[in-house]
Amino acid sequence: TEGVVRRDRFSGGPARSFLSSLSADRRIFAADVAVDRAHVVMLAECGIIGSEVAGEILEALDGIEDASHGALPEGEDVHEAIETAVIERVGEEGGRMHTARSRNDEVATCIRYRLREDVLEALEATLDLREALRTVAREHVGTTMPGYTHLQPAQPITVAHWALSYEQAVSRDTERLLDAYGRVNRSPLGAAAFAGTTFDVDRERVADLLGFDSVLENSMDAASSRDFLLETTAALSALATTLSGLAEDLVVFASRGFVEVDDDYASTSSIMPQKKNPDSLELVRAVAGDAAGGVSGLATTLKGLPRAYNIDLQRATPHAWETVDAVGEATIVAAGAVATADWNEDVLAREAGAGFSTATGVADLLAAEGLPFRTAHEMVAVAAENGADYAALDAASREVLGESLESYVEPAAVEAALDPAESVASRDSLGGPAPQAVEASLEASAEGLAA
Numbered sequence: 540t541e542g543v544v545r546r547d548r549f550s551g552g553p554a555r556s557f558l559s560s561l562s563a564d565r566r567i568f569a570a571d572v573a574v575d576r577a578h579v580v581m582l583a584e585c586g587i588i589g590s591e592v593a594g595e596i597l598e599a600l601d602g603i604e605d606a607s608h609g610a611l612p613e614g615e616d617v618h619e620a621i622e623t624a625v626i627e628r629v630g631e632e633g634g635r636m637h638t639a640r641s642r643n644d645e646v647a648t649c650i651r652y653r654l655r656e657d658v659l660e661a662l663e664a665t666l667d668l669r670e671a672l673r674t675v676a677r678e679h680v681g682t683t684m685p686g687y688t689h690l691q692p693a694q695p696i697t698v699a700h701w702a703l704s705y706e707q708a709v710s711r712d713t714e715r716l717l718d719a720y721g722r723v724n725r726s727p728l729g730a731a732a733f734a735g736t737t738f739d740v741d742r743e744r745v746a747d748l749l750g751f752d753s754v755l756e757n758s759m760d761a762a763s764s765r766d767f768l769l770e771t772t773a774a775l776s777a778l779a780t781t782l783s784g785l786a787e788d789l790v791v792f793a794s795r796g797f798v799e800v801d802d803d804y805a806s807t808s809s810i811m812p813q814k815k816n817p818d819s820l821e822l823v824r825a826v827a828g829d830a831a832g833g834v835s836g837l838a839t840t841l842k843g844l845p846r847a848y849n850i851d852l853q854r855a856t857p858h859a860w861e862t863v864d865a866v867g868e869a870t871i872v873a874a875g876a877v878a879t880a881d882w883n884e885d886v887l888a889r890e891a892g893a894g895f896s897t898a899t900g901v902a903d904l905l906a907a908e909g910l911p912f913r914t915a916h917e918m919v920a921v922a923a924e925n926g927a928d929y930a931a932l933d934a935a936s937r938e939v940l941g942e943s944l945e946s947y948v949e950p951a952a953v954e955a956a957l958d959p960a961e962s963v964a965s966r967d968s969l970g971g972p973a974p975q976a977v978e979a980s981l982e983a984s985a986e987g988l989a990a
């Protein structure tokens with residue numbers, strides 16, 4: 540087979556490993572075998588190659604797949620290595636496999652074929668995370684906790700309301716990934732180098748054999764566009780950003796004793812014997828940086844590339860693999876940490892009203908009783924400075940409004956508004972934290988998840 544091993548011109552030299560994508564291509568080894576099979580079947584069906592040689596090539600591909608990665612001959616990339624292995628097994632006739640195609644359409648097809656799997660896995664992970672968040676929500680519809688803005692105590696909420704706030708955010712990440720999947724799942728094969736082919740190929744047939752939804756029509760676009768990588772990593776980056784907020788909340792909550800991260804998701808200190816650190820959540824938080832780096836690496840690599848194929852594209856692809864791996868793993872870890880975390884209901888109940896977090900509810904009550912909201916706000920602000928209880932409110936009423944609190948509102952109603960659980964129960968607007976509103980959200984999220 541000496542004579543058929545090609546590219547003697549490119550067999551060595553100082554830039555050999557710089558030019559090669561072989562190690563990154565391990566990722567698309569199985570995809571390349573699948574793409575080769577489909578292409579060969581199509582070539583035979585279209586009468587472009589004989590069915591006998593097609594059979595021999597398919598058999599060789601089976602053998603190469605069984606022998607797996609390690610046994611591959613050297614090559615500039617996986618496409619060349621597999622082709623060389625086919626020719627070693629079949630003889631010169633094996634060279635018919637590369638009829639009517641180029642590595643350019645081949646690699647674009649392989650990336651899309653493999654990325655479909657990876658995106659599906661990431662999608663599954665988002666569903667598991669949403670399920671974990673829903674389970675927390677179901678168990679804690681009545682668990683009041685402090686809600687924050689600017690990390691300052693703001694208004695009481697429940698653990699369920701908090702959990703569903705992330706479930707709904709992740710559901711949009713699921714949508715974005717699904718949307719990107721639809722555009723990943725299109726076949727460039729048959730575009731050849733970029734200018735199509737003289738052979739009478741059936742691009743739809745080969746797309747169908749590989750399970751693609753449709754064919755990318757224009758051959759220049761098909762072979763050289765990588766916007767599908769950019770949008771997939773962007774969708775993953777958005778997911779990673781959601782995860783980072785979730786992780787950060789849990790890190791803060793753990794530091795306040797609201798929640799205990801399970802041992803499986805925590806680490807100890809090598810020096811401080813008492814420590815239990817929510818390390819895995821901090822790493823989940825950090826993955827948002829990896830993902831943003833992936834998007835930025837891709838965008839800057841793709842920017843300004845001329846038509847059609849340029850080998851810059853070879854260095855674009857790994858950004859997508861790294862991003863999908865990091866974000867997929869972070870999603871799985873986040874789901875596990877959420878599912879196993881232990882919420883400390885006593886601490887949460889105690890802290891739910893801290894920092895006069897029921898103040899808005901008291902102002903709302905006064906406004907509902909007829910005071911302009913701004914006046915009520917001012918009066919409650921004065922009380923906030925002076926004790927934040929019924930006595931302070933009464934004193935503020937006399938000071939700001941010139942009359943006792945009782946002349947505006949029933950004392951029992953004020954006491955209820957000051958109670959964090961009652962405060963939560965009264966905020967039953969659509970999507971609010973009140974148990975009935977949360978139950979309705981839980982039902983809707985079950986439907987969304989099933990869909």
Ligand code: ARG
Pocket residue numbers: 560616642643646848850852853856
């Ligand atoms: N390994 C290349 C890539 O990942 C595909 C090969 C195309 N090479 C070429 N010189 N046209 O994009």
